[in-house]
Amino acid sequence: MAKQTDNNGSDLGIEAELFKTADKLRGNMEPSDYKHVALGLIFLKHISDNFEAKRAELLADYPEGAEDPDEYAAENVFWVPKAGRWSHLQANAKKSDIGKLIDGAMIAIEKENPSLKGVLPKEYARPGLNAVMLGELIDLISGITLQQGKDKSRDVLGRVYEYFLGQFAGSEGKRGGEFYTPRSVVRTMVEMLEPHKGRVYDPCCGSGGMFVQSEKFIEAHEGRIGDIAIYGQESNYTTWRLAKMNLAVRGIDADIRWNSEGSFHKDELRDLRFDYILANPPFNISDWGGDKLREDGRWKFGIPPVGNANFAWLQHIHHHLAPNGTAGVVLANGSMSSSQSGEGDIRKAMIEGDVIDCMIALPGQLFYSTQIPACLWFLAKNKKNHGLRDRSGEILFIDARKLGHMVDRTRREFSDDDIDKIAETYHRWREGRDYEDVPGFCKSASLENVREHGHVLTPGRYVGAEEPENDGVPFEERFAELRNNLKKQFARSDELTTHIQKKLGELSSNG
Secondary structure (H helix, E strand, O other): OOOOOOOOOOOOHHHHHHHHHHHHHHOOOOHHHHHHHHHHHHHHHHHHHHHHHHHHHHHHHOHHHOOOHHHHHOOOOOOOOHHHOHHHHHHOOOOOOHHHHHHHHHHHHHHHOHHHOOOOOOOOOOOOOOHHHHHHHHHHHHOOOOOOOHHHHHHHHHHHHHHHHHHHHHHHOOOHHHOOOOHHHHHHHHHHHOOOOEEEEEOOOOOOHHHHHHHHHHHHOOOOHHHEEEEEEEOOHHHHHHHHHHHHHOOOOEEEEEOOOHHHHOOOOOOOOEEEEEEOOOOOOOOOOHHHOOOOOOOOOOOOOOOOOHHHHHHHHHHOEEEEEEEEEEEEHHHHOOOHHHHHHHHHHHHHOOOEEEEEEOOOOOOOOOOOOEEEEEEEOOOOOOOOOOOOOEEEEEEOOOOOEEOOOOOEEOOHHHHHHHHHHHHHHHHOOOOOOEOOOEEEEEHHHHHHOOOOOOOHHHHOOOOOOOOOOOHHHHHHHHHHHHHHHOOOHHHHHHHHHHHHHHHHHHO
């Protein structure tokens, strides 16, 4: 795994300072509204920069092609008409009608680029949006990529967009978690699954973080970005727009579908199977319309309860795996042990069907949206697959609850070392190289062992207690040291006896 310069995966100097300044400009505006204002402008800056860079190349080498949209499309560069170019907005940033000009730019860009139809925000001219603030925000964003080359510009703007998404998610709290999965959690899943080549899918893709991290994984390991194809679905229209912009800023070509019915009721990609699936579905969702899907073919391991979609998500995801596909899914801890409404029977069927590869217990406070403890499920369609050792009849349990560090008063993150420790443990286990059980952290359990635990998948039941730290001091020396300390504290033996009797008396009276 390529080392990063910080725990979030990038040098945060630029991003953090930009966000701090941008947040001051927000004033009393709600973060949920301001998010679209700021991210929309960052996106506009990105596509305008790419367009201008390509245009400069054409003017130098092939001037007659500089005004031909096909020349830009050939390199996956959006065509930006004059009204949509950043230079036009920057020149008019101090005008009172700047909001109207921004809306006009968004409309003009969507008109010229069908793939962006309905994606860009177009409410900058509304009365509640301060024109002075918009002008200052344009000035701030204008300086992001000064003196950067085309590729560096894309990278910086992509990092800024992603960092802003995370910060807005934190500001919005529970609602923020609906569109954003914390980066360190996504990176853990991606590093474990290693999506090198094939189709990658997320049935509830939020703002597209799973896809961005998958592409980063390919780049970090010097693979070819074109070796993976990305697919997703999202039921929230506003979140879908964020995902489309997030991927476009990164230059990621993806087939992301939107419909208000969601993946259960209108599976947009029903005939496709995927090599890698990464998902963070909403926890314990009760209004998923399960009463209308009692006879669905996806429920191979049992009909999921109407009042909780956890096992509907797991089975939908398993259904969409290719013959050698693997999946990582974030779910509430209850999914590992619940026996309500037939959930225990479905979990048992999945265990006996040998489709569960690894279970990870996560520490608390990792997520913006909930304080509910969470876990990671890793599924494998074929445990004998593609060069890995035969893991039939085994499940790896990892207890990661002691990992991570607090980044503020309310939220925890995994460090690079934490992610390496988890992913490397999984890789050693499934590849059959130098894996060893570590008490208190990991355990490779047989199906028979899992049966003995009533098909409950809580890692703590399997990994046992952490071995006490051994500093090499023999027991006799430890006991002698304890005795000497007591002698110093109590000069005479009768004082020690009196002290012990007093404490026993206190315990008795409190009992």
